[in-house]
Amino acid sequence: xxxxxxxxxxxxxxxxxxxxxxxxxxxxxxxxxxxxxxxxxxxxxxxxxxxxxxxxxxxxxxxxxxxxxxxxxxxxxxxxxxxxxxxxxxxxxxxxxxxxxxxxxxxxxxxxxxxxxxxxxxxxxxxxxxxxxxxxxxxxxxxxxxxxxxxxxxxxxxxxxxxxxxxxxxxxxxxxxxxxxxxxxxxxxxxxxxxxxxxxxxxxxxxxxxxxxxxxxxxxxxxxxxxxxxxxxxxxxxxxxxxxxxxxxxxxxxxxxxxxxxxxxxxxxxxxxxxxxxxxxxxxxxxxxxxxxxxxxxxxxxxxxxxxxxxxxxxxxxxxxxxxxxxxxxxxxxxxxxxxxxxxxxxxxxxxxxxxxxxxxxxxxxxxxxxxxxxxxxxxxxxxxxxxxxxxxxxxxxxxxxxxxxxxxxxxxxxxxxxxxxxxxxxxxxxxxxxxxxxxxxxxxxx
Numbered sequence: 166x167x168x169x170x171x172x173x174x175x176x177x178x179x180x181x182x183x184x185x186x187x188x189x190x191x192x193x194x195x196x197x198x199x200x201x202x203x204x205x206x207x208x209x210x211x212x213x214x215x216x217x218x219x220x221x222x223x224x225x226x227x228x229x230x231x232x233x234x235x236x237x238x239x240x241x242x243x244x245x246x247x248x249x250x251x252x253x254x255x256x257x258x259x260x261x262x263x264x265x266x267x268x269x270x271x272x273x274x275x276x277x278x279x280x281x282x283x284x285x286x287x288x289x290x291x292x293x294x295x296x297x298x299x300x301x302x303x304x305x306x307x308x309x310x311x312x313x314x315x316x317x318x319x320x321x322x323x324x325x326x327x328x329x330x331x332x333x334x335x336x337x338x339x340x341x342x343x344x345x346x347x348x349x350x351x352x353x354x355x356x357x358x359x360x361x362x363x364x365x366x367x368x369x370x371x372x373x374x375x376x377x378x379x380x381x382x383x384x385x386x387x388x389x390x391x392x393x394x395x396x397x398x399x400x401x402x403x404x405x406x407x408x409x410x411x412x413x414x415x416x417x418x419x420x421x422x423x424x425x426x427x428x429x430x431x432x433x434x435x436x437x438x439x440x441x442x443x444x445x446x447x448x449x450x451x452x453x454x455x456x457x458x459x460x461x462x463x464x465x466x467x468x469x470x471x472x473x474x475x476x477x478x479x480x481x482x483x484x485x486x487x488x489x490x491x492x493x494x495x496x497x498x499x500x501x502x503x504x505x506x507x508x509x510x511x512x513x514x515x516x517x518x519x520x521x522x523x524x525x526x527x528x529x530x531x532x533x534x535x536x537x538x539x540x541x542x543x544x545x546x547x548x549x550x551x552x553x554x555x556x557x558x559x560x561x562x563x564x565x566x567x568x569x570x571x572x573x574x575x576x577x578x579x580x581x582x583x584x585x586x587x588x589x590x591x592x593x594x595x596x597x598x599x600x601x602x603x604x605x606x607x608x609x610x611x612x
Contacts, residue, residue: 166422166423167356167358167360167361167362167423168360168361168362168423168425169354169361169362169363169364169421169423169424169425170361170362170363170364170425170426170427170432170435171363171364171366171418171424171425171426171427172204172307172328172363172364172365172366172427172428172429172432173201173203173204173366173367173426174203174204174205174206174233174307174365174366174367174429175189175192175203175204175205175206175367175368175369175370176206176208176235176284176367176368176369177189177205177206177207177208177211177212177235177369177370178206178207178208178211178235178239178240178286178369178371178379178380179211179369179370179371179375179379179380179396180208180210180211180214180239181379181383181393181394181395181396182371182374182375182379182395182396182398183395184374184375184395184398185370185371185374185375185379186215186218186220186223186370187374188370188371188373188374188404188408189223189370190220190222190223190226191373191408192368192370192373192408192411193223193226193227193230194226195408195411195412195415196229196230196415197226197229198412198415199412199415199416199419201415201419201426202229202230202231202426202427202428203230203231203426203428204230204231204233204281204282204307204428204429205227205230205231205232205233206232206233206234206235206282206284206307207232207233207234207235207272207276208235208236208237208238208239208286209234209236209237209238209268209269209271209272210237210238210239210268211239212272212275212276213271213275216275227276228277230428231278231281231282231428231429231430231431232272232276232278232280232281233280233281233282233283233284233303233307233429234265234268234269234272234280234282234283234284234298234301234303235283235284235285235286236265236268236285236286237264237265237267237268237269237271238268239286239380240286240287240380240383240384240586241384241389242384242387242388242389244285244286244287244289244586245261245285245286245289245290245291245293245294246285246288246289246290246291246580246593246596247289247387247591247593248260248264249261249291249293249294249596250291250593250595250596251595252293252595253496253497253599254292254293254296254493254494254496254524254529254599254602254603255496255522255524255529257291257293257599258293258294258296258297258300258524258525259297259525260293261291261293261294261297262297262300262301262525265294265297266297266301269301279302280301280303281303281304281305281428281429281430282303282304282305282306282307282429282430283295283298283301283303283305283306283307283325284306284307284308285308285310286380287380287584287586288310288580288583288584290310290312290596290600291596291599292322292323292596292599292600292602292603293599295322295323295324295325295603296323296324296493296524296525296527297525298325299323299324299325299527300525300526300527303325304325304326304430304433305325305326305327305328305429305430305432305433306322306325306326306327306328306329307328307329307429308328308329309329309330309331309334309336309365309367310329310330311330311575311578312574312575312578312597312600313329313330313573313574313575313600314330314573314575315330315573315607315609316332316609317330317331317332317333317355317357318331318332318358318363318609318610318612319331319363319432319436319609319610319612320607320608320609320610321468321470321606321607321608321609321610322603322604322606322607323493323603323606324491324493324527324606326432326433326436326610328363328365328429328432331363331364331365332354332355332357333354333355333362333363333364333365334364334365334366335347335350335351335364335365335366335367336366336367336368337368337372337407337410339372339373339403339407339410343406343407343410344409344410344413344414344417347366347410347414348413348414348417351364351414351417351418358612359612360612361435361612363432363612366414368411371396372407373399373404373407373408374398374399374404374407375395375396375397375398375399376396376397376398376399377396377397378396379395379396380586381585381586382394382395382396382397384586385585385586386585386586386587386588386589387586387587387588387591388588435612436610436611436612437466437611437612438467438611439464439465439466439467440466441465441466442465442487443464443465443467443477443487443489444487445481445487447464447465448464448477448478448481448487448554449481449554449555451464451474451551452478452550452551452552452554452555453555455548455551455555457548457564457565457566457567458566458567458569459471459474459544459547459548459566459567459568459569459570460568460569460570460572460607461474461570461607461608461609462474463611466611467611468608468609468610468611469489469608470491470570470605470606470607470608471547471568471570471604471605471606471607472490472491472492472493472494472530472543472605472606473489473490473491473492473608474489474547475492475517475530475543475546475547475550475605476489476490476492476517476518477489478514478547478550478551478554479513479514479515479517479518479550480514480518481554482510482511482513482514482550482553482554483511483514483515483518485518490528491527491528491606492521492527492528492529492530492605492606493524493527493528493529493530493603493605493606494529494530494543494602494603494604494605494606495522495529495530495531495532495542495543495602495605496522496529496532496602497532497598497602498532498542498598498602499532499533499540499542500542501533501539501540501541501542501545501563501565502533502539502540503539503540503541503563504538504539505537505538505539506562506563507560507561507562507563508536508537508539508541508549508560508561508562508563509536509537509559509560510550510553510558510559510560510561511559512536512537513536513541513546513549513550513553513561514550516534516535516536516541516546517534517543517546517550520534520535530543530605531543534546539563541563543605544565544566544567544568545563545564545565545566547566548564548565548566549561549562549563549564551564552564568601568602568604568605570604570605570607571601571602571604573604573607574597574600574601574604576597576601578597579592580592580593580596
């Protein structure tokens with residue numbers, strides 16, 4: 166029987182609607198009732214206010230759960246997507262870190278926990294935030310964003326274990342018969358997978374008690390208000406129905422012997438690791454079948470991201486130990502500049518391994534590498550190294566290809582118009598492009 170691992174998470178963020186505090190307390194009580202440990206993504210300002218209000222009844226219950234970072238002030242403009250649209254990957258990572266790390270530290274200090282995941286406010290996706298969160302020591306990303314999908318499963322991206330775009334995702338709309346809809350979604354979930362199937366279900370305490378999102382009331386249209394106001398409330402009856410839906414779902418799923426509730430960090434336990442070392446013959450077999458489309462690849466039972474494969478090809482051709490290295494994608498996509506069509510294989514491999522940039526201490530691919538008189542981009546170097554390994558020659562003609570892994574990104578995704586908090590005309594083409602470039606780090610988790 167396949168095991169179902171349920172990732173139950175709550176975004177705890179509304180610091181303007183006082184009633185959301187009690188809603189959160191009631192949710193924690195239900196979790197205690199069923200012995201379920203949840204993933205709680207906290208906005209730092211929310212937790213600071215809980216402490217100032219003396220809500221020790223809530224703070225005490227947090228010790229039983231896994232806490233995560235949901236930015237410092239959530240929806241105050243500019244949001245991460247808004248300000249990072251104007252940065253490249255390296256500088257954007259540093260900018261996010263500078264803005265958010267103090268709030269991260271404060272949240273960790275107040276809770277006494279190391280924060281185990283990051284999730285952006287609303288749909289404020291930005292790839293630079295992933296690298297900054299990694300630098301903060303965060304191992305996972307927990308959210309639900311449609312810009313990227315890797316077969317509906319968990320994947321690695323920019324060094325984080327990412328739980329987004331999952332095929333099995335439930336978010337109650339708090340409509341009539343919501344428990345029935347949630348249970349049906351559970352019963353009809355996609356059960357593809359070898360041994361373990363993941364289900365992600367999330368909610369916001371403020372949704373249970375308020376008719377509108379607090380941030381949509383206050384931060385709509387890309388503007389900060391002169392003064393903030395709480396969200397309009399639901400009726401007491403509607404609130405009780407929302408609580409009962411959570412209780413009913415936990416009861417319904419808890420009756421299954423193959424169902425277990427886990428946290429974001431606990432999900433990492435289920436990834437299978439390669440148990441045998443890579444050999445040169447493995448890479449030669451891969452190179453022989455390479456068709457010019459650069460994407461992740463499974464070798465000897467372990468999944469490798471494109472940049473890891475690139476470093477392995479370079480190491481194989483320069484006589485180094487075959488240990489893969491993850492490297493961030495380049496700052497931008499550049500065309501290779503060629504003065505000679507044939508290059509030295511050793512110099513090509515050495516360029517990849519020796520000439521590199523860094524993003525907050527982590528290695529990054531360059532946009533162009535100088536090899537003799539030529540300037541080659543990482544895509545063409547990858548394809549040329551694969552050709553050299555197949556042919557077994559000391560020199561090789563430059564090959565071309567494409568980063569096929571970037572096909573997992575919805576390049577037509579538009580930010581403005583899909584969330585009331587954005588200005589209607591807001592566009593973020595650079596965020597989309599940066600997201601594609603970081604697909605050099607993309608690979609599915611093996612579970």
